[in-house]
Amino acid sequence: MLKVPNHQVAGHQAGDGKLGPLVDDSGRFYKPLQGNKRGSNELAFYTSFSSNTRIPDHIRRFFPNFYGTQLVEASDGSGLQPHLVLQDLNFRRVKPSIMDIKIGSRTWAPQASEDYIHKCLKKDRETSSLPLGFRLSGFQIYQNRELGFWKPERTSFQSLPADEVKLLLRKLVSSNAYANLDSKPDCSFASIVYGGSTGILSQLLELKAWFEDQTIYHFYSSSVLIMYEKEFASNGKSPRAEIKLIDFAHVYEGQGVIDHNFLGGLCSLIKFISEILTIPDGCTTEASSKDIEKNQIYFENGTT
Template sequence: MASHALDPSSLVTFGSAAAGHDGVLSDSSGTLVIKPCTPAEIAFYESANTSHPDLAAYMPLYMGTLQLSAPDAAAASTASTGDEVGTAASLALSDPGPLKGKKLDTGVSIVLENVAAGFRKPNIMDIKLGARLYDDSTKPEKRARLDKVAAETTSSSLGFRIAGMRTWLGGEDSMAERDGDDTISFEAGSGYKLFNKLYGRKFAAENVVDAFREYVLVPSAGVSKVQAANCVQRFIRDLKDLQQIFEKIESRMYSASILLVYEGDPDAYAAATKAETEYSAQEEMQEDDEEEEEEAPPKIAVVKLIDFAHASWTPGQGPDENLLQGVRSTIRIMEELAAELGTS
Protein backbone atom coordinates (compact mmCIF):
# COMPACT_ATOMS: atom_id res chain seq x y z
CA MET A 1 0.00 0.00 0.00
CA ALA A 2 1.38 3.42 -0.96
CA SER A 3 2.18 6.01 1.66
CA HIS A 4 -0.05 9.05 2.12
CA ALA A 5 1.82 12.27 2.86
CA LEU A 6 -0.58 14.76 4.43
CA ASP A 7 0.16 18.46 4.88
CA PRO A 8 -1.92 19.60 7.89
CA SER A 9 -1.85 23.22 6.69
CA SER A 10 -3.89 22.16 3.65
CA LEU A 11 -6.75 20.63 5.65
CA VAL A 12 -10.22 22.11 5.19
CA THR A 13 -13.54 21.78 6.99
CA PHE A 14 -15.34 18.61 5.93
CA GLY A 15 -18.66 19.66 4.41
CA SER A 16 -20.25 16.39 3.27
CA ALA A 17 -21.31 14.89 6.59
CA ALA A 18 -25.02 14.20 7.01
CA ALA A 19 -24.66 14.30 10.81
CA GLY A 20 -22.06 14.08 13.53
CA HIS A 21 -19.67 16.24 15.54
CA ASP A 22 -18.12 19.51 14.52
CA GLY A 23 -14.36 19.78 13.97
CA VAL A 24 -14.19 17.16 11.19
CA LEU A 25 -11.65 18.00 8.48
CA SER A 26 -10.71 16.74 5.02
CA ASP A 27 -7.59 16.81 2.90
CA SER A 28 -7.56 19.05 -0.17
CA SER A 29 -8.48 16.19 -2.50
CA GLY A 30 -11.52 15.18 -0.44
CA THR A 31 -10.46 11.54 -0.27
CA LEU A 32 -9.63 11.54 3.45
CA VAL A 33 -11.60 12.46 6.55
CA ILE A 34 -9.73 13.61 9.67
CA LYS A 35 -11.98 13.29 12.71
CA PRO A 36 -11.27 14.05 16.39
CA CYS A 37 -11.48 10.79 18.29
CA THR A 38 -10.88 9.01 21.57
CA PRO A 39 -8.25 6.33 22.26
CA ALA A 40 -11.09 3.80 22.52
CA GLU A 41 -12.18 4.50 18.95
CA ILE A 42 -8.64 4.16 17.64
CA ALA A 43 -8.26 0.86 19.48
CA PHE A 44 -11.54 -0.42 18.05
CA TYR A 45 -10.51 0.38 14.47
CA GLU A 46 -7.16 -1.32 14.95
CA SER A 47 -8.63 -4.43 16.57
CA ALA A 48 -11.36 -4.73 13.95
CA ASN A 49 -8.80 -4.63 11.16
CA THR A 50 -6.64 -7.19 12.95
CA SER A 51 -9.23 -9.64 14.23
CA HIS A 52 -12.54 -9.01 12.43
CA PRO A 53 -11.82 -8.37 8.72
CA ASP A 54 -15.41 -9.14 7.73
CA LEU A 55 -16.64 -6.27 9.91
CA ALA A 56 -13.73 -4.01 8.95
CA ALA A 57 -14.84 -4.33 5.32
CA TYR A 58 -17.96 -2.37 6.29
CA MET A 59 -16.00 0.28 8.18
CA PRO A 60 -14.24 3.24 6.52
CA LEU A 61 -10.67 2.33 5.61
CA TYR A 62 -8.47 3.16 8.60
CA MET A 63 -5.30 5.09 7.65
CA GLY A 64 -3.87 5.97 11.05
CA THR A 65 -3.94 8.97 13.39
CA LEU A 66 -2.89 12.61 13.27
CA GLN A 67 -1.91 14.93 16.12
CA LEU A 68 -3.53 18.30 15.51
CA SER A 69 -3.24 20.21 18.76
CA ALA A 70 0.43 20.53 19.74
CA PRO A 71 2.66 22.61 17.42
CA ASP A 72 5.85 20.90 18.61
CA ALA A 73 4.44 17.38 18.78
CA ALA A 74 6.05 14.46 17.04
CA ALA A 75 4.87 13.07 13.75
CA ALA A 76 1.51 11.38 13.59
CA SER A 77 1.19 7.73 14.45
CA THR A 78 0.11 5.40 11.70
CA ALA A 79 -1.85 2.24 11.12
CA SER A 80 -0.21 -1.16 11.33
CA THR A 81 0.44 -1.01 7.57
CA GLY A 82 3.23 1.48 8.25
CA ASP A 83 1.77 4.06 5.86
CA GLU A 84 2.86 7.63 6.45
CA VAL A 85 -0.27 9.61 7.24
CA GLY A 86 1.08 13.01 8.08
CA THR A 87 2.82 15.28 10.55
CA ALA A 88 1.71 17.07 13.70
CA ALA A 89 0.25 20.55 13.53
CA SER A 90 -1.74 23.11 15.45
CA LEU A 91 -5.08 23.91 13.82
CA ALA A 92 -7.92 26.17 14.92
CA LEU A 93 -11.13 24.22 14.43
CA SER A 94 -14.46 25.98 13.98
CA ASP A 95 -17.01 26.23 16.78
CA PRO A 96 -19.85 23.69 16.69
CA GLY A 97 -23.02 24.82 14.99
CA PRO A 98 -26.37 24.75 16.77
CA LEU A 99 -27.44 21.44 15.28
CA LYS A 100 -24.17 19.52 15.48
CA GLY A 101 -22.66 17.54 18.30
CA LYS A 102 -20.00 19.11 20.48
CA LYS A 103 -16.45 19.09 19.15
CA LEU A 104 -14.24 16.43 20.74
CA ASP A 105 -11.09 17.99 22.19
CA THR A 106 -8.75 15.01 22.45
CA GLY A 107 -5.86 16.48 20.43
CA VAL A 108 -5.76 13.34 18.28
CA SER A 109 -7.69 12.73 15.08
CA ILE A 110 -8.28 9.50 13.24
CA VAL A 111 -7.59 9.46 9.49
CA LEU A 112 -10.15 7.56 7.42
CA GLU A 113 -11.24 7.22 3.84
CA ASN A 114 -14.03 9.60 2.84
CA VAL A 115 -16.84 7.17 2.08
CA ALA A 116 -18.46 9.75 -0.23
CA ALA A 117 -15.31 10.13 -2.35
CA GLY A 118 -15.71 8.54 -5.78
CA PHE A 119 -19.31 9.66 -6.18
CA ARG A 120 -20.07 12.65 -8.40
CA LYS A 121 -23.13 13.69 -6.35
CA PRO A 122 -23.29 11.51 -3.23
CA ASN A 123 -26.68 11.31 -1.52
CA ILE A 124 -26.12 10.45 2.13
CA MET A 125 -28.24 9.16 5.01
CA ASP A 126 -26.92 8.72 8.57
CA ILE A 127 -28.89 6.19 10.66
CA LYS A 128 -28.18 6.21 14.40
CA LEU A 129 -28.45 2.68 15.79
CA GLY A 130 -29.77 1.50 19.14
CA ALA A 131 -32.59 2.19 21.58
CA ARG A 132 -29.89 2.62 24.23
CA LEU A 133 -27.40 5.27 23.07
CA TYR A 134 -24.86 5.33 25.91
CA ASP A 135 -22.29 3.05 27.49
CA ASP A 136 -21.88 2.15 31.16
CA SER A 137 -19.56 5.12 31.85
CA THR A 138 -22.17 7.74 30.89
CA LYS A 139 -23.27 10.12 33.64
CA PRO A 140 -26.86 9.81 34.93
CA GLU A 141 -27.99 13.19 33.61
CA LYS A 142 -26.80 12.37 30.09
CA ARG A 143 -28.43 8.94 30.29
CA ALA A 144 -31.73 10.58 31.17
CA ARG A 145 -31.44 13.02 28.27
CA LEU A 146 -30.61 10.29 25.75
CA ASP A 147 -33.38 8.03 27.07
CA LYS A 148 -35.83 10.90 26.58
CA VAL A 149 -34.70 11.38 22.97
CA ALA A 150 -35.01 7.64 22.34
CA ALA A 151 -38.49 7.47 23.90
CA GLU A 152 -39.73 10.35 21.73
CA THR A 153 -38.32 9.01 18.46
CA THR A 154 -38.03 5.81 16.46
CA SER A 155 -34.90 4.93 18.46
CA SER A 156 -37.13 3.32 21.07
CA SER A 157 -39.63 1.60 18.79
CA LEU A 158 -37.34 0.55 15.92
CA GLY A 159 -33.85 0.69 17.39
CA PHE A 160 -32.77 3.42 14.99
CA ARG A 161 -33.49 6.99 14.01
CA ILE A 162 -32.40 9.11 11.07
CA ALA A 163 -29.64 11.45 12.26
CA GLY A 164 -29.29 13.44 9.04
CA MET A 165 -29.49 13.40 5.24
CA ARG A 166 -28.07 15.18 2.19
CA THR A 167 -29.72 14.88 -1.24
CA TRP A 168 -28.73 16.55 -4.49
CA LEU A 169 -31.69 18.27 -6.16
CA GLY A 170 -30.15 18.67 -9.60
CA GLY A 171 -29.42 22.38 -9.50
CA GLU A 172 -30.17 25.57 -7.64
CA ASP A 173 -33.35 26.18 -9.64
CA SER A 174 -34.92 23.26 -7.76
CA MET A 175 -34.21 24.74 -4.33
CA ALA A 176 -37.47 26.37 -3.27
CA GLU A 177 -37.52 27.52 0.35
CA ARG A 178 -39.74 25.65 2.78
CA ASP A 179 -41.19 28.15 5.23
CA GLY A 180 -41.41 27.28 8.88
CA ASP A 181 -39.44 24.02 8.70
CA ASP A 182 -36.32 24.26 10.85
CA THR A 183 -35.27 20.69 9.99
CA ILE A 184 -34.42 21.42 6.34
CA SER A 185 -32.04 23.88 4.70
CA PHE A 186 -30.37 24.37 1.33
CA GLU A 187 -26.65 24.56 0.73
CA ALA A 188 -25.89 27.62 -1.36
CA GLY A 189 -24.27 26.92 -4.70
CA SER A 190 -24.22 23.13 -4.40
CA GLY A 191 -27.79 22.13 -5.18
CA TYR A 192 -27.96 20.07 -1.99
CA LYS A 193 -30.92 19.82 0.36
CA LEU A 194 -29.84 19.25 3.96
CA PHE A 195 -31.88 17.46 6.64
CA ASN A 196 -30.55 18.07 10.13
CA LYS A 197 -30.79 15.88 13.22
CA LEU A 198 -34.23 17.26 14.11
CA TYR A 199 -35.66 15.95 10.82
CA GLY A 200 -35.46 12.31 11.85
CA ARG A 201 -37.07 13.05 15.20
CA LYS A 202 -40.36 13.98 13.52
CA PHE A 203 -41.11 10.43 12.43
CA ALA A 204 -42.80 7.49 14.12
CA ALA A 205 -42.49 3.80 13.29
CA GLU A 206 -45.63 4.05 11.13
CA ASN A 207 -44.36 6.74 8.77
CA VAL A 208 -40.54 6.64 8.86
CA VAL A 209 -40.59 4.99 5.43
CA ASP A 210 -41.53 8.47 4.13
CA ALA A 211 -38.04 9.70 5.03
CA PHE A 212 -36.41 6.77 3.22
CA ARG A 213 -38.59 7.48 0.20
CA GLU A 214 -37.53 11.13 0.15
CA TYR A 215 -33.92 9.98 0.35
CA VAL A 216 -33.96 7.56 -2.60
CA LEU A 217 -36.49 9.29 -4.87
CA VAL A 218 -35.35 12.74 -6.01
CA PRO A 219 -37.42 13.65 -9.10
CA SER A 220 -35.88 17.11 -9.53
CA ALA A 221 -32.47 15.49 -10.06
CA GLY A 222 -33.89 12.89 -12.42
CA VAL A 223 -33.48 9.92 -10.06
CA SER A 224 -35.86 7.33 -11.48
CA LYS A 225 -37.65 4.48 -9.74
CA VAL A 226 -35.35 2.06 -11.55
CA GLN A 227 -32.25 3.77 -10.16
CA ALA A 228 -33.80 4.04 -6.70
CA ALA A 229 -34.82 0.38 -6.76
CA ASN A 230 -31.32 -0.74 -7.75
CA CYS A 231 -29.74 1.26 -4.93
CA VAL A 232 -32.28 0.02 -2.39
CA GLN A 233 -31.58 -3.59 -3.34
CA ARG A 234 -27.84 -3.00 -2.89
CA PHE A 235 -28.51 -1.48 0.54
CA ILE A 236 -30.63 -4.48 1.53
CA ARG A 237 -27.95 -6.94 0.39
CA ASP A 238 -25.21 -5.25 2.42
CA LEU A 239 -27.42 -4.66 5.46
CA LYS A 240 -28.30 -8.37 5.56
CA ASP A 241 -24.62 -9.21 5.35
CA LEU A 242 -23.94 -6.85 8.26
CA GLN A 243 -26.75 -8.46 10.23
CA GLN A 244 -25.15 -11.88 9.80
CA ILE A 245 -21.79 -10.50 10.93
CA PHE A 246 -23.28 -8.93 14.06
CA GLU A 247 -25.13 -12.12 14.92
CA LYS A 248 -21.76 -13.92 15.09
CA ILE A 249 -19.55 -11.43 16.93
CA GLU A 250 -19.71 -10.35 20.57
CA SER A 251 -19.48 -6.60 20.91
CA ARG A 252 -21.33 -3.51 22.16
CA MET A 253 -21.51 -0.47 19.90
CA TYR A 254 -23.48 2.32 21.51
CA SER A 255 -24.45 5.27 19.29
CA ALA A 256 -22.82 3.80 16.18
CA SER A 257 -24.36 4.69 12.83
CA ILE A 258 -25.00 3.16 9.45
CA LEU A 259 -24.02 5.47 6.60
CA LEU A 260 -25.87 4.94 3.32
CA VAL A 261 -24.44 6.61 0.21
CA TYR A 262 -25.61 6.35 -3.40
CA GLU A 263 -24.86 8.16 -6.65
CA GLY A 264 -27.42 10.99 -6.96
CA ASP A 265 -26.42 12.11 -10.46
CA PRO A 266 -28.33 9.97 -12.99
CA ASP A 267 -25.67 10.40 -15.69
CA ALA A 268 -22.90 9.35 -13.30
CA TYR A 269 -25.09 6.46 -12.10
CA ALA A 270 -25.60 5.24 -15.69
CA ALA A 271 -21.87 5.47 -16.38
CA ALA A 272 -21.09 3.64 -13.15
CA THR A 273 -23.48 0.76 -13.86
CA LYS A 274 -21.98 0.37 -17.33
CA ALA A 275 -18.44 0.48 -15.94
CA GLU A 276 -19.38 -2.04 -13.26
CA THR A 277 -20.53 -4.50 -15.92
CA GLU A 278 -17.33 -4.01 -17.90
CA TYR A 279 -15.23 -4.31 -14.75
CA SER A 280 -16.89 -7.61 -13.82
CA ALA A 281 -16.24 -8.99 -17.29
CA GLN A 282 -12.57 -7.95 -17.19
CA GLU A 283 -12.18 -9.36 -13.70
CA GLU A 284 -13.40 -12.76 -14.88
CA MET A 285 -10.97 -12.72 -17.81
CA GLN A 286 -8.02 -11.72 -15.63
CA GLU A 287 -8.83 -13.63 -12.46
CA ASP A 288 -5.70 -15.76 -12.86
CA ASP A 289 -3.41 -12.74 -13.29
CA GLU A 290 -2.59 -11.78 -9.70
CA GLU A 291 0.18 -9.40 -10.75
CA GLU A 292 -2.04 -6.87 -12.51
CA GLU A 293 -3.79 -4.24 -10.40
CA GLU A 294 -7.22 -3.15 -11.58
CA GLU A 295 -8.91 0.13 -10.78
CA ALA A 296 -12.04 -0.25 -8.68
CA PRO A 297 -15.31 0.36 -10.55
CA PRO A 298 -17.16 3.64 -9.99
CA LYS A 299 -19.35 3.63 -6.92
CA ILE A 300 -23.12 3.14 -7.15
CA ALA A 301 -24.26 2.56 -3.56
CA VAL A 302 -22.39 1.69 -0.37
CA VAL A 303 -23.18 0.84 3.25
CA LYS A 304 -20.68 1.69 5.97
CA LEU A 305 -20.70 1.44 9.75
CA ILE A 306 -19.28 4.52 11.50
CA ASP A 307 -18.77 6.13 14.94
CA PHE A 308 -17.05 3.81 17.43
CA ALA A 309 -16.32 6.12 20.37
CA HIS A 310 -18.45 3.83 22.56
CA ALA A 311 -17.64 0.47 20.97
CA SER A 312 -15.90 -2.49 22.57
CA TRP A 313 -15.51 -6.24 22.25
CA THR A 314 -17.44 -8.18 24.90
CA PRO A 315 -16.44 -11.88 24.86
CA GLY A 316 -19.00 -14.09 26.55
CA GLN A 317 -21.85 -11.56 26.41
CA GLY A 318 -23.37 -12.61 23.11
CA PRO A 319 -24.39 -10.48 20.10
CA ASP A 320 -25.32 -6.82 20.42
CA GLU A 321 -29.11 -7.04 20.30
CA ASN A 322 -29.45 -3.30 20.92
CA LEU A 323 -27.65 -2.62 17.64
CA LEU A 324 -29.18 -5.57 15.82
CA GLN A 325 -32.70 -4.29 16.46
CA GLY A 326 -31.85 -1.18 14.46
CA VAL A 327 -30.22 -3.13 11.64
CA ARG A 328 -33.19 -5.49 11.33
CA SER A 329 -35.66 -2.62 11.41
CA THR A 330 -33.73 -0.77 8.71
CA ILE A 331 -33.81 -3.88 6.52
CA ARG A 332 -37.55 -4.21 7.08
CA ILE A 333 -38.19 -0.58 6.09
CA MET A 334 -35.96 -0.97 3.04
CA GLU A 335 -37.83 -4.10 1.99
CA GLU A 336 -41.11 -2.23 2.36
CA LEU A 337 -39.74 0.47 0.08
CA ALA A 338 -38.44 -2.13 -2.40
CA ALA A 339 -41.93 -3.65 -2.59
CA GLU A 340 -43.37 -0.20 -3.23
CA LEU A 341 -40.88 0.31 -6.04
CA GLY A 342 -41.85 -3.05 -7.48
CA THR A 343 -38.53 -4.79 -6.93
CA SER A 344 -39.17 -7.15 -4.01
Protein backbone atom coordinates (compact mmCIF):
# COMPACT_ATOMS: atom_id res chain seq x y z
CA MET A 1 0.00 0.00 0.00
CA LEU A 2 1.39 3.35 -1.07
CA LYS A 3 0.89 6.54 0.90
CA VAL A 4 1.78 10.22 0.83
CA PRO A 5 5.26 10.86 2.35
CA ASN A 6 5.30 12.50 5.77
CA HIS A 7 8.38 14.63 5.36
CA GLN A 8 8.43 16.08 1.88
CA VAL A 9 9.55 19.72 2.06
CA ALA A 10 9.65 20.79 -1.62
CA GLY A 11 8.33 19.85 -5.05
CA HIS A 12 4.91 18.67 -6.19
CA GLN A 13 3.01 17.04 -3.35
CA ALA A 14 0.43 14.31 -3.57
CA GLY A 15 -2.91 14.53 -1.76
CA ASP A 16 -6.21 16.27 -2.52
CA GLY A 17 -6.30 14.49 -5.85
CA LYS A 18 -3.00 15.96 -7.00
CA LEU A 19 -0.12 14.11 -8.62
CA GLY A 20 2.91 13.68 -6.37
CA PRO A 21 5.33 11.11 -5.02
CA LEU A 22 4.31 8.19 -2.81
CA VAL A 23 6.17 5.87 -0.44
CA ASP A 24 5.69 2.25 0.59
CA ASP A 25 6.46 0.61 3.93
CA SER A 26 9.69 -1.00 2.74
CA GLY A 27 11.71 2.19 2.15
CA ARG A 28 10.89 3.00 -1.45
CA PHE A 29 9.87 6.34 -2.90
CA TYR A 30 7.72 6.45 -6.06
CA LYS A 31 8.18 9.62 -8.12
CA PRO A 32 5.71 10.11 -10.99
CA LEU A 33 7.51 9.91 -14.32
CA GLN A 34 5.98 12.74 -16.24
CA GLY A 35 5.51 12.32 -19.95
CA ASN A 36 7.60 15.37 -20.79
CA LYS A 37 11.34 15.75 -21.25
CA ARG A 38 11.92 16.26 -17.53
CA GLY A 39 10.73 12.80 -16.67
CA SER A 40 12.69 11.10 -19.41
CA ASN A 41 15.79 13.14 -18.58
CA GLU A 42 15.66 12.24 -14.89
CA LEU A 43 15.20 8.56 -15.76
CA ALA A 44 18.11 8.79 -18.21
CA PHE A 45 20.27 10.31 -15.48
CA TYR A 46 19.46 7.61 -12.91
CA THR A 47 20.04 4.92 -15.53
CA SER A 48 23.40 6.40 -16.51
CA PHE A 49 24.51 7.15 -12.97
CA SER A 50 23.58 3.79 -11.50
CA SER A 51 25.65 1.92 -14.09
CA ASN A 52 28.55 4.38 -14.29
CA THR A 53 31.65 2.64 -12.94
CA ARG A 54 33.52 5.92 -12.59
CA ILE A 55 31.41 7.10 -9.63
CA PRO A 56 33.29 6.33 -6.41
CA ASP A 57 31.28 4.68 -3.62
CA HIS A 58 31.87 7.53 -1.17
CA ILE A 59 30.11 9.80 -3.71
CA ARG A 60 27.41 7.33 -4.73
CA ARG A 61 26.15 7.28 -1.13
CA PHE A 62 25.11 10.94 -1.54
CA PHE A 63 22.55 9.93 -4.17
CA PRO A 64 19.26 8.05 -3.62
CA ASN A 65 19.35 4.39 -4.60
CA PHE A 66 17.58 3.72 -7.90
CA TYR A 67 15.37 0.68 -8.41
CA GLY A 68 14.13 1.24 -11.96
CA THR A 69 10.61 2.22 -12.95
CA GLN A 70 7.27 0.71 -12.06
CA LEU A 71 3.61 1.20 -12.96
CA VAL A 72 1.74 2.15 -9.80
CA GLU A 73 -1.63 3.74 -9.00
CA ALA A 74 -1.02 7.50 -9.34
CA SER A 75 -1.96 9.78 -6.44
CA ASP A 76 -4.26 11.90 -8.62
CA GLY A 77 -6.56 8.96 -9.39
CA SER A 78 -5.47 8.75 -13.03
CA GLY A 79 -4.82 5.01 -12.73
CA LEU A 80 -1.62 3.08 -13.30
CA GLN A 81 1.21 5.43 -14.26
CA PRO A 82 4.98 4.96 -14.62
CA HIS A 83 6.99 6.04 -11.57
CA LEU A 84 10.70 6.21 -10.81
CA VAL A 85 11.39 3.89 -7.89
CA LEU A 86 13.92 5.49 -5.58
CA GLN A 87 15.16 5.22 -2.03
CA ASP A 88 12.83 6.83 0.52
CA LEU A 89 15.35 9.12 2.20
CA ASN A 90 13.18 9.52 5.29
CA PHE A 91 12.45 5.84 5.79
CA ARG A 92 12.63 5.09 9.52
CA ARG A 93 13.71 8.62 10.33
CA VAL A 94 12.25 10.01 13.55
CA LYS A 95 10.98 13.59 13.29
CA PRO A 96 13.69 14.61 10.82
CA SER A 97 14.75 18.24 10.47
CA ILE A 98 15.31 18.80 6.76
CA MET A 99 16.57 21.59 4.54
CA ASP A 100 16.24 21.43 0.73
CA ILE A 101 18.78 23.74 -0.88
CA LYS A 102 18.76 24.26 -4.64
CA ILE A 103 22.40 24.66 -5.64
CA GLY A 104 23.80 27.05 -8.26
CA SER A 105 23.37 30.72 -9.05
CA ARG A 106 22.08 29.55 -12.43
CA THR A 107 19.32 26.93 -12.62
CA TRP A 108 19.42 26.63 -16.42
CA ALA A 109 21.80 24.93 -18.81
CA PRO A 110 23.35 26.90 -21.69
CA GLN A 111 21.66 24.53 -24.14
CA ALA A 112 18.14 24.86 -22.67
CA SER A 113 15.35 26.52 -24.65
CA GLU A 114 14.95 30.31 -24.72
CA ASP A 115 11.61 30.19 -22.90
CA TYR A 116 12.98 28.02 -20.13
CA ILE A 117 16.13 30.15 -19.75
CA HIS A 118 14.05 33.30 -19.54
CA LYS A 119 11.77 31.81 -16.88
CA CYS A 120 14.64 30.46 -14.78
CA LEU A 121 16.79 33.58 -15.05
CA LYS A 122 13.89 35.69 -13.81
CA LYS A 123 13.43 33.41 -10.80
CA ASP A 124 17.19 33.18 -10.11
CA ARG A 125 17.29 36.98 -9.98
CA GLU A 126 14.19 37.27 -7.77
CA THR A 127 15.40 34.69 -5.26
CA SER A 128 18.64 34.15 -3.33
CA SER A 129 20.15 32.05 -6.16
CA LEU A 130 21.98 34.87 -7.90
CA PRO A 131 23.46 36.61 -4.83
CA LEU A 132 24.15 33.51 -2.70
CA GLY A 133 24.77 30.81 -5.32
CA PHE A 134 21.91 28.73 -3.86
CA ARG A 135 18.38 29.17 -2.59
CA LEU A 136 16.31 27.49 0.08
CA SER A 137 13.67 25.43 -1.65
CA GLY A 138 11.97 23.99 1.41
CA PHE A 139 12.58 23.08 5.02
CA GLN A 140 11.09 21.71 8.18
CA ILE A 141 12.70 22.17 11.57
CA TYR A 142 11.55 19.95 14.40
CA GLN A 143 11.22 22.09 17.49
CA ASN A 144 9.93 19.94 20.36
CA ARG A 145 6.97 17.77 21.33
CA GLU A 146 4.68 20.70 22.02
CA LEU A 147 5.43 22.73 18.92
CA GLY A 148 6.16 19.93 16.45
CA PHE A 149 7.59 21.03 13.11
CA TRP A 150 8.18 24.56 11.92
CA LYS A 151 7.48 24.42 8.17
CA PRO A 152 6.79 27.82 6.64
CA GLU A 153 5.55 28.58 3.13
CA ARG A 154 8.20 28.50 0.43
CA THR A 155 7.56 32.06 -0.68
CA SER A 156 8.64 33.28 2.75
CA PHE A 157 12.26 32.10 2.48
CA GLN A 158 13.25 31.70 -1.17
CA SER A 159 14.50 35.27 -1.47
CA LEU A 160 16.13 35.84 1.91
CA PRO A 161 19.38 37.82 2.11
CA ALA A 162 22.60 36.21 3.36
CA ASP A 163 22.13 37.15 7.04
CA GLU A 164 18.66 35.60 7.22
CA VAL A 165 19.80 32.42 5.50
CA LYS A 166 22.69 32.16 7.97
CA LEU A 167 20.18 32.57 10.78
CA LEU A 168 18.02 29.73 9.42
CA LEU A 169 21.05 27.44 9.11
CA ARG A 170 21.74 28.23 12.79
CA LYS A 171 18.12 27.60 13.77
CA LEU A 172 18.26 24.24 12.01
CA VAL A 173 20.77 23.06 14.61
CA SER A 174 19.40 24.87 17.66
CA SER A 175 17.31 23.58 20.54
CA ASN A 176 15.35 26.83 20.68
CA ALA A 177 14.53 27.26 16.98
CA TYR A 178 11.13 28.77 17.30
CA ALA A 179 9.34 30.23 14.36
CA ASN A 180 9.95 33.79 15.51
CA LEU A 181 12.77 35.09 13.33
CA ASP A 182 13.97 37.38 16.13
CA SER A 183 14.76 34.68 18.67
CA LYS A 184 18.48 34.04 19.02
CA PRO A 185 19.36 30.42 18.17
CA ASP A 186 21.62 28.62 20.64
CA CYS A 187 23.29 26.40 18.00
CA SER A 188 23.52 23.65 20.58
CA PHE A 189 23.63 20.87 17.96
CA ALA A 190 25.99 22.67 15.55
CA SER A 191 29.09 20.74 16.48
CA ILE A 192 27.37 17.33 16.47
CA VAL A 193 25.37 17.91 13.26
CA TYR A 194 27.55 20.21 11.12
CA GLY A 195 30.93 19.39 12.69
CA GLY A 196 33.03 16.28 13.19
CA SER A 197 34.57 13.83 10.77
CA THR A 198 31.17 12.45 9.71
CA GLY A 199 29.10 15.64 10.03
CA ILE A 200 27.40 17.69 7.34
CA LEU A 201 30.43 19.89 6.65
CA SER A 202 32.71 16.89 6.10
CA GLN A 203 30.17 15.36 3.73
CA LEU A 204 29.83 18.63 1.80
CA LEU A 205 33.62 18.84 1.51
CA GLU A 206 33.76 15.31 0.08
CA LEU A 207 31.12 16.27 -2.45
CA LYS A 208 33.05 19.45 -3.27
CA ALA A 209 36.25 17.51 -3.95
CA TRP A 210 34.35 15.36 -6.44
CA PHE A 211 32.88 18.42 -8.17
CA GLU A 212 36.34 19.94 -8.52
CA ASP A 213 37.29 16.96 -10.62
CA GLN A 214 34.29 15.33 -12.31
CA THR A 215 33.37 16.41 -15.84
CA ILE A 216 30.71 13.76 -16.42
CA TYR A 217 27.54 15.55 -15.33
CA HIS A 218 26.34 19.14 -14.91
CA PHE A 219 23.52 19.48 -12.38
CA TYR A 220 21.07 22.33 -12.93
CA SER A 221 18.25 22.95 -10.48
CA SER A 222 19.29 19.97 -8.34
CA SER A 223 19.16 20.22 -4.55
CA VAL A 224 21.28 19.22 -1.60
CA LEU A 225 19.14 17.88 1.24
CA ILE A 226 20.47 18.28 4.77
CA MET A 227 18.80 15.93 7.25
CA TYR A 228 19.21 15.00 10.90
CA GLU A 229 17.13 13.94 13.88
CA LYS A 230 17.01 16.33 16.79
CA GLU A 231 15.62 13.86 19.33
CA PHE A 232 18.66 11.64 18.89
CA ALA A 233 20.97 14.65 19.20
CA SER A 234 19.16 15.75 22.38
CA ASN A 235 19.70 12.34 23.91
CA GLY A 236 23.40 12.27 23.16
CA LYS A 237 22.98 9.75 20.34
CA SER A 238 24.10 10.11 16.75
CA PRO A 239 21.82 12.66 15.05
CA ARG A 240 22.12 10.69 11.79
CA ALA A 241 23.23 13.84 9.93
CA GLU A 242 23.30 13.22 6.22
CA ILE A 243 23.34 15.03 2.89
CA LYS A 244 21.72 13.75 -0.30
CA LEU A 245 21.51 15.14 -3.81
CA ILE A 246 18.05 15.05 -5.39
CA ASP A 247 16.13 16.26 -8.47
CA PHE A 248 17.88 15.41 -11.71
CA ALA A 249 15.43 16.52 -14.38
CA HIS A 250 17.98 19.06 -15.64
CA VAL A 251 21.24 17.15 -15.60
CA TYR A 252 23.36 17.49 -18.73
CA GLU A 253 26.60 15.97 -19.98
CA GLY A 254 29.71 17.73 -18.69
CA GLN A 255 31.54 17.67 -22.03
CA GLY A 256 34.98 17.79 -20.50
CA VAL A 257 34.30 20.75 -18.19
CA ILE A 258 33.64 20.71 -14.45
CA ASP A 259 30.24 21.86 -13.18
CA HIS A 260 31.54 25.29 -12.14
CA ASN A 261 28.03 26.57 -11.50
CA PHE A 262 27.13 23.85 -9.00
CA LEU A 263 30.62 23.91 -7.47
CA GLY A 264 30.51 27.67 -6.88
CA GLY A 265 27.13 27.45 -5.14
CA LEU A 266 28.25 24.46 -3.11
CA CYS A 267 31.34 26.36 -1.92
CA SER A 268 29.12 29.26 -0.91
CA LEU A 269 26.94 26.93 1.18
CA ILE A 270 30.06 25.37 2.70
CA LYS A 271 31.26 28.82 3.73
CA PHE A 272 27.91 29.57 5.40
CA ILE A 273 28.06 26.35 7.41
CA SER A 274 31.73 26.54 8.28
CA GLU A 275 31.19 30.03 9.67
CA ILE A 276 28.69 28.61 12.15
CA LEU A 277 31.41 26.25 13.35
CA THR A 278 34.39 28.58 13.28
CA ILE A 279 33.19 32.00 14.38
CA PRO A 280 33.53 32.00 18.19
CA ASP A 281 30.15 32.37 19.81
CA GLY A 282 28.85 32.32 16.24
CA CYS A 283 25.25 32.84 17.12
CA THR A 284 25.77 36.22 18.68
CA THR A 285 28.66 37.96 16.86
CA GLU A 286 26.82 38.51 13.59
CA ALA A 287 26.23 42.21 14.16
CA SER A 288 29.73 43.06 15.26
CA SER A 289 31.45 41.22 12.42
CA LYS A 290 29.19 43.04 9.99
CA ASP A 291 30.18 46.36 11.50
CA ILE A 292 33.85 45.56 11.04
CA GLU A 293 33.24 44.72 7.42
CA LYS A 294 31.31 47.90 6.82
CA ASN A 295 34.10 50.01 8.27
CA GLN A 296 36.73 48.43 6.11
CA ILE A 297 34.97 48.61 2.79
CA TYR A 298 34.32 52.08 1.61
CA PHE A 299 34.50 51.92 -2.13
CA GLU A 300 31.47 52.90 -4.09
CA ASN A 301 29.62 50.61 -6.47
CA GLY A 302 28.08 52.25 -9.48
CA THR A 303 25.38 51.03 -11.78
CA THR A 304 27.52 50.07 -14.69
